[in-house]
Amino acid sequence: MTCMKRCTYRIIQKTMKFFSRFMRFRTPEQLKGEGAVAHVPALLKKHGIERVLLVTDTTLMKLGLTNSLIEGLEKEKITVSVFADVPANPTTTCVLELLEAYKAMAAQGMIALGGGSPIDAAKAAAAQRVRPKKTLPQMAGLLKVRKKIPFLVAIPTTAGTGSEGTVAAVITDPRTRHKFAISDPVLIPHVAVLDPSLTRTLPATITAMTGLDALTHAVEAFIGQGGTNTTNQHALDAVKGIFTHLEKAVHDGDDLTARMGMLEASYHAGRAFTRAYIGYIHALAHPLSAFYDIPHGLANAILMPHVLKTYGKKVHKPLAHLARTGGLVGDETADHVAAETFIATLFKFNEAFGFPAGFSAIQDEDIEQMVAQAYAESHPFYPVPVFLDRAQLKALYHAVQLTEA
Numbered sequence: 001m002t003c004m005k006r007c008t009y010r011i012i013q014k015t016m017k018f019f020s021r022f023m024r025f026r027t028p029e030q031l032k033g034e035g036a037v038a039h040v041p042a043l044l045k046k047h048g049i050e051r052v053l054l055v056t057d058t059t060l061m062k063l064g065l066t067n068s069l070i071e072g073l074e075k076e077k078i079t080v081s082v083f084a085d086v087p088a089n090p091t092t093t094c095v096l097e098l099l100e101a102y103k104a105m106a107a108q109g110m111i112a113l114g115g116g117s118p119i120d121a122a123k124a125a126a127a128q129r130v131r132p133k134k135t136l137p138q139m140a141g142l143l144k145v146r147k148k149i150p151f152l153v154a155i156p157t158t159a160g161t162g163s164e165g166t167v168a169a170v171i172t173d174p175r176t177r178h179k180f181a182i183s184d185p186v187l188i189p190h191v192a193v194l195d196p197s198l199t200r201t202l203p204a205t206i207t208a209m210t211g212l213d214a215l216t217h218a219v220e221a222f223i224g225q226g227g228t229n230t231t232n233q234h235a236l237d238a239v240k241g242i243f244t245h246l247e248k249a250v251h252d253g254d255d256l257t258a259r260m261g262m263l264e265a266s267y268h269a270g271r272a273f274t275r276a277y278i279g280y281i282h283a284l285a286h287p288l289s290a291f292y293d294i295p296h297g298l299a300n301a302i303l304m305p306h307v308l309k310t311y312g313k314k315v316h317k318p319l320a321h322l323a324r325t326g327g328l329v330g331d332e333t334a335d336h337v338a339a340e341t342f343i344a345t346l347f348k349f350n351e352a353f354g355f356p357a358g359f360s361a362i363q364d365e366d367i368e369q370m371v372a373q374a375y376a377e378s379h380p381f382y383p384v385p386v387f388l389d390r391a392q393l394k395a396l397y398h399a400v401q402l403t404e405a
Contacts, residue, residue: 116161160210162270
């Protein structure tokens, strides 16, 4: 990457950071605590919502996690229809089908209940609803919506994406195998419901994946150059919460204190990156999901320590701060030692949670295209701490590529 490009990208990023001060980032109204979901029908009634589309997935329907909510809506005489065909990585096709369901019932709003996938699908459908003349790919990037969306309640059943508090909806175009984000402050949900009882049945592996996804959000927000005092504090709160609660939540799903702690940490991480933005970890992870359907949280978890190592000394000071915040080292520990401890802990997490060292699905013939997508996603907007060139991005894919002996 030339010096001219680096300077140009930094100017663009600093300009964005300056003007973001004058942008309105909605803070969702929150319902928190065990049983909080029971208060959603009354809240909708208060806002004059009489017809609502519930967006979820088939697994959550089978687990019965939507039953009490539907019953509560019906008790409040709110008409509800269910769209449960959201895949693990929501696609443009899914979003358009969701929008048709929304229009067919003349809904006044949506409730998205699930992990990041139903919430992102609902956000994207809301964007398409108010921008019918644009395709979803045409809205990829920043500030392409800029219109008020329908009333949206987000109820996360995982503690990872933080989508209940962010500007982003991440969607995959199955035709091009391209995963892209639609980012606009208008996409922040109006209500975020943090109910730990909804995460109780989440399997240990998914709890770990989504928890490390949240950690990735906090880390990239904190070490990048787009942070503010507010986003940095959100990131620190997230890191402290994750290192306090993640292992407990993984090993004892019935520990509702740990579950609530992770929901709050995920929310804080989402609020951090929604202003401070993300970086190369996410840029490299998105093609892995688009090409091979690798879970996003797992892709982030495996890539994160490798990317942080590649950044080198530039991130030692912020990583040391995170290591101290997470209780990994004491205040007297030198920055470079604390940073190395933080990275080593990430590798240990992956091993302890039973994650692979990399991905055998990665094919040599796909790497150039994935590098191109990651490079295009990152530049010029991601305020990364260190710019990486295509060769370095390629080397990172090879670092997590498992080949047969």
